[in-house]
Amino acid sequence: KAGVTQTPRYLIKTRGQQVTLSCSPISGHRSVSWYQQTPGQGLQFLFEYFSETQRNKGNFPGRFSGRQFSNSRSEMNVSTLELGDSALYLCASSSGTAAGTEAFFGQGTRLTVV
């Protein structure tokens, strides 16, 4: 069974640009959550998508957005990049059918903003 796939693995962007990251969950999983990991703030929840609908959102500015497609693949977008957006972005896949089900993470996308 294939795991969670995130692409690309690494990205370098310039301040002010926008970026799109992709996540393919485990086959059959309908929930995709996104997290930002930085040395200073640790792992912070961005948002969760289930069956193409955002059903939970963390405390991030509106520059961070996402969507989910009918095949459960998800993308997140960050517009008007700032230096502080440099981080490891992780997505987690779960069945999502009940609160607190097992979540499996991808390898992450390392975003560097210069």
Add this chain to the structure above:
Amino acid sequence: GENVEQHPSTLSVQEGDSAVIKCTYSDSASNYFPWYKQELGKGPQLIIDIRSNVGEKKDQRIAVTLNKTAKHFSLHITETQPEDSAVYFCALGGNTGFQKLVFGTGTRLLVSP
């Protein structure tokens, strides 16, 4: 609100020793408590989890205990091996009805041969 404190931040043990990492939380509505292991350059890997209707769960060399009254849960690794060296995160879930996890700040475990 949701908050979880994790201790210690670093832990150094000799191979074969036991390691214990503890997390305390404040939100009594949390009912799902997973532990993740993150190796350098990789995403967090789920190693064990426990739900609020269970006090202890064991899987080979790792175990998790939960004290809901005191609001703390712990990860126990016995007979540690160098390959156990990684950063370990505790997390809380289940209180929002969805999949959001609130993570601890992590414990860097170093197992010396």
